[in-house]
Amino acid sequence: MKAFTRELWFETRKRVEFIDVTDTVEALVGESGVQEGLCLVNAMHITASVFVNDAESGLHADFAEWLERQAPHEPVSSYRHNVGEDNADAHIKRQIFGREVVVAITGGKLHFGPWERIFYGEFDGRRRKRVLLKIIGE
Numbered sequence: 001m002k003a004f005t006r007e008l009w010f011e012t013r014k015r016v017e018f019i020d021v022t023d024t025v026e027a028l029v030g031e032s033g034v035q036e037g038l039c040l041v042n043a044m045h046i047t048a049s050v051f052v053n054d055a056e057s058g059l060h061a062d063f064a065e066w067l068e069r070q071a072p073h074e075p076v077s078s079y080r081h082n083v084g085e086d087n088a089d090a091h092i093k094r095q096i097f098g099r100e101v102v103v104a105i106t107g108g109k110l111h112f113g114p115w116e117r118i119f120y121g122e123f124d125g126r127r128r129k130r131v132l133l134k135i136i137g138e
Helices: 022-032 057-070 088-097
Strands: 002-010 017-020 036-043 048-053 100-106 117-122 129-137
Touching: 002 022, 002 117, 017 057, 022 036, 022 117, 022 129, 036 048, 036 117, 048 088, 048 100, 048 129, 057 088, 088 117
Parallel strands: none
Antiparallel strands: 002 129, 017 117, 036 100, 036 129, 048 117
């Protein structure tokens, strides 16, 4: 069995941002040489997420607005975690959207349903963060 590991690094301009990483992940699957297996894409920070969904800007705006209603950033004083920090909402948003995705690899390509893409979700941006990519298989 082959194993392939890479890290992707991000530094977003905005506090909340969704970045399509599908093409990068697909290229790394090709580089790995794995034809049949699994690809783990994992946010390595507790205020960021990786998820699979549609690449439609209206949907992403809806995500951001809905998440802000569920866990508003302000007032930061409403969270016990915000002692010296102001990112408690980002931790909650990450819990909602999840830590990682695992996508099957078939015939050397990510095996998706219609419209599926992989996204990095940032909820406390403007600083450098990483995503782990682990590809295993034959």
